Amino acid sequence: xxxxxxxxxxxxxxxxxxxxxxxxxxxxxxxxxxxxxxxxxxxxxxxxxxxxxxxxxxxxxxxxxxxxxxxxxxxxxxxxxxxxxxxxxxxxxxxxxxxxxxxxxxxxxxxxxxxxxxxxxxxxxxxxxxxxxxxxxxxxxxxxxxxxxxxxxxxxxxxxxxxxxxxxxxxxxxxxxxxxxxxxxxxxxxxxxxxxxxxxxxxxxxxxxxxxxxxxxxxxxxxxxxxxxxxxxxxxxxxxxxxxxxxxxxxxxxxxxxxxxxxxxxxxxxxxxxxxxxxxxxxxxxxxxxxxxxxxxxxxxxxxxxxxxxxxxxxxxxxxxxxxxxxxxxxxxxxxxxxxxxxxxxxxxxxxxxxxxxxxxxxxxxxxxxxxxxxxxxxxxxxxxxxxxxxxxxxxxxxxxxxxxxxxxxxxxxxxxxxxxxxxxxxxxxxxxxxxxxxxxxxxxx
Numbered sequence: 037x038x039x040x041x042x043x044x045x046x047x048x049x050x051x052x053x054x055x056x057x058x059x060x061x062x063x064x065x066x067x068x069x070x071x072x073x074x075x076x077x078x079x080x081x082x083x084x085x086x087x088x089x090x091x092x093x094x095x096x097x098x099x100x101x102x103x104x105x106x107x108x109x110x111x112x113x114x115x116x117x118x119x120x121x122x123x124x125x126x127x128x129x130x131x132x133x134x135x136x137x138x139x140x141x142x143x144x145x146x147x148x149x150x151x152x153x154x155x156x157x158x159x160x161x162x163x164x165x166x167x168x169x170x171x172x173x174x175x176x177x178x179x180x181x182x183x184x185x186x187x188x189x190x191x192x193x194x195x196x197x198x199x200x201x202x203x204x205x206x207x208x209x210x211x212x213x214x215x216x217x218x219x220x221x222x223x224x225x226x227x228x229x230x231x232x233x234x235x236x237x238x239x240x241x242x243x244x245x246x247x248x249x250x251x252x253x254x255x256x257x258x259x260x261x262x263x264x265x266x267x268x269x270x271x272x273x274x275x276x277x278x279x280x281x282x283x284x285x286x287x288x289x290x291x292x293x294x295x296x297x298x299x300x301x302x303x304x305x306x307x308x309x310x311x312x313x314x315x316x317x318x319x320x321x322x323x324x325x326x327x328x329x330x331x332x333x334x335x336x337x338x339x340x341x342x343x344x345x346x347x348x349x350x351x352x353x354x355x356x357x358x359x360x361x362x363x364x365x366x367x368x369x370x371x372x373x374x375x376x377x378x379x380x381x382x383x384x385x386x387x388x389x390x391x392x393x394x395x396x397x398x399x400x401x402x403x404x405x406x407x408x409x410x411x412x413x414x415x416x417x418x419x420x421x422x423x424x425x426x427x428x429x430x431x432x433x434x435x436x437x438x439x440x441x442x443x444x445x446x447x448x449x450x451x452x453x454x455x456x457x458x459x460x461x462x463x464x465x466x467x468x469x470x471x472x473x474x475x476x477x478x479x480x481x482x
Contacts, residue, residue, distance in 0.1 A: 046072040047081035051099055052089025054279070055214075055243050056122060058194040060087045061185035062150050063121075068186050070154060078109060083117045083157065088124035090209050093381040096124055103138055110140040117160045121145040126175055126213040129384065135168045146172040147213055151180050175200070175215030181224055191432060191463040192239040193232045197225050197263070201245040203282065205309075206320045206387035207352060207380065210245055219250050222258045226266050233272045236463060239430055239445065240267075242278040248285035261290045268297045273465055275430060275447055277301035283308065283331060284322035291331075295338045303449030304335055307347035311366030312359035315352055318391070325366060332370050341422075343373045343448035350407060351380040351400030353391035360403050364410055373418045373450075374476075375411045379404050412475065419450065419473035427452060427478070429468045431461045437477060444468075446478070456482030 046067045050060040063085060064074060075081055086103065089095040103120065110116055118141050125131045126146035134144055142160040149156065149171060156171055179199070187193055200215040201208075229240055244250060250260040258266075267276050276299055283306055294300045306328075310316050313325050335342055348363060367375065379400050382389050427446040435441030435453040442457035444466070454468040472479040 043071065043073050044082040045075040045080050046083040046085065047075050047078050048085045048087065049102070050087045051095055052087075052091060052123065054194055054241065055196060055199070055245070056087055056089060058185070058196050058243055059122070059147075059150065061187050061194070062180075062183050063087065063153060065184045065186040066150065066153055069184075070157075074186075078106065081116065083119070085119045085121060088120060088122035090123035090127065090130070090213055090383070091381075092378065093383075096130075099124060100137075103134070103141070107138070107140055117142050117157060119143040119145065119156060119160060121147070121149055123147055123209070123213040126172060127209075127385065128170075128172060131170050131172060135170065139168070141168040144168045144170045144172075147175050148173060148215070150183060175213055178218060179220045179224075181220075191237055191430070192241070193237045194241050194243055195225065195228055195232070196220070196243045197247065197278075198244040198250050202249065203246060203284075203322065204320060204387075206318065206391075207349065207383065209383040209386055212385050214245065217246070217249060217253060219244075219252065219254050221254060222251070222256055222263050222266060225263065226270070229267055229276075230270055233270060233274055238272075238274040238463065238465070239432075240274060240276050242276065244278075245280065246282040246285060247278050248281050248287070248290070261287070261293050264290075264293060264297065264300055268299050270299075274299055275301055275445075277303055277449060279305050281306050282322075283328050286331060288331075288334060291335045291338050301449055302339055302341055302447050303343045303345070304339075305345045305347075306332060306335075308332075308363075308366065309347060309349045310352065310355070310359065311363035312355070315355050315359050318354060318388075319349075319352060320387075325362065329366065329370060336370075341425075341448060343450055344370070345374045345376070346372050347376045347378070348407060349378055349380055350404045351395060351397075353380070353388050353393035355380075355395065357403070360407075364407065367407070367410055368414070371414055371418065372411065374415055375407075377404065377407055377411065415475045417473075419475070419478055422450075422470045422478055423473055424470065426467050426469045427480070429454065429466050431457060431464055431466055433462055437474065437479060441479075451477040452480060453477060454480045454482055 050057050088099050125144050131144045143156050198219040200217045201211045202217045204211050251258050429444040429452045431444040435443045437453045441453040443453045446452050468480040470478050470480040
């Protein structure tokens with residue numbers, strides 16, 4: 037009991053993408069090794085870390101609001117240490133804004149700080165009540181293999197294979213806050229995935245801003261397809277998925293390998309962003325409408341049961357309605373299973389932030405609604421092709437459409453709720469015959 041009393045508690049909140057969540061798993065792993073126990077309540081914490089996201093404005097505003105709510109807690113617990121890190125705070129102008137707006141923050145750090153956390157906490161403890169210290173170095177950094185993540189859940193795992201991005205799309209802040217591309221060695225990735233499989237994890241997600249450029253800056257002569265081949269050869273039943281593929285670097289050789297692989301997901305997330313060549317050029321995406329359609333249709337032909345999803349950005353600076361109509365046309369011709377759709381959000385420091393943007397927010401919202409109507413109609417019927425087929429499903433828990441059912445994920449990355457299973461099947465694979473489709477899931481029987 038005395039040890040329990042002396043144990044300090046840490047609260048870690050994560051915003052944004054799965055790469056951020058993977059970083060937070062390393063942060064919590066490091067905190068655990070330092071003797072902290074984790075809590076899900078800020079009021080219980082001796083240390084609070086917010087790992088922030090800068091990709092979209094609404095994510096930033098949410099962070100500002102949540103940080104402001106900590107002021108009263110800090111007044112009640114003056115020795116509480118509050119640290120902000122991640123993509124937002126990698127930008128000096130945002131870090132300075134935090135420091136000025138919230139003087140009760142104890143430390144502000146960037147993205148490449150995981151190994152520095154013990155030192156940052158130590159300095160924050162000394163200077164607590166005196167205002168924030170800013171710890172921002174280079175965004176890019178080597179992977180630190182020695183820090184063991186504290187992963188959520190029992191059956192799945194995120195495995196970063198690279199960090200940063202060299203593409204410099206004109207709307208995207210990621211290269212500015214994550215730095216240039218750095219790949220892990222294939223040896224370390226394979227070793228980690230093998231260990232995860234031995235732990236009983238069967239759903240492995242490989243992470244990278246552009247997985248298709250994996251290996252370009254390593255001494256190993258291996259590309260992303262070669263890495264998948266090595267993982268596909270590992271013993272056991274599991275599924276390897278990945279995100280995100282960049283259309284300019286996604287090759288037919290990758291699709292050909294996935295078509296005949298045993299353990300690689302049949303889900304391809306291929307962000308198109310726009311169907312207009314003029315806008316794609318302004319975005320610096322590095323491909324054309326025609327080359328994208330050729331690649332996407334090749335994937336659907338080569339892998340008939342593939343689930344093809346995308347990202348679409350509406351209202352990029354200078355986009356007109358004719359450009360937008362070309363996006364609608366591409367969406368209808370390809371038939372995406374689902375699309376993550378966004379209205380353009382201005383990001384300071386990017387090239388697009390300085391472009392003329394004459395279209396009003398109201399017009400962009402109308403375009404956005406139009407896109408959703410088109411995609412929703414496609415999505416409502418896209419999963420009908422699986423009715424009557426039997427899919428291999430990795431079971432993860434209670435049904436989402438009905439608590440009496442079990443739920444899982446097919447090899448296509450599609451949610452599947454099914455009847456006839458038991459709770460003991462969680463973490464295992466099952467064959468499910470599909471009887472019904474929803475816009476967001478499939479329903480079936482064991």
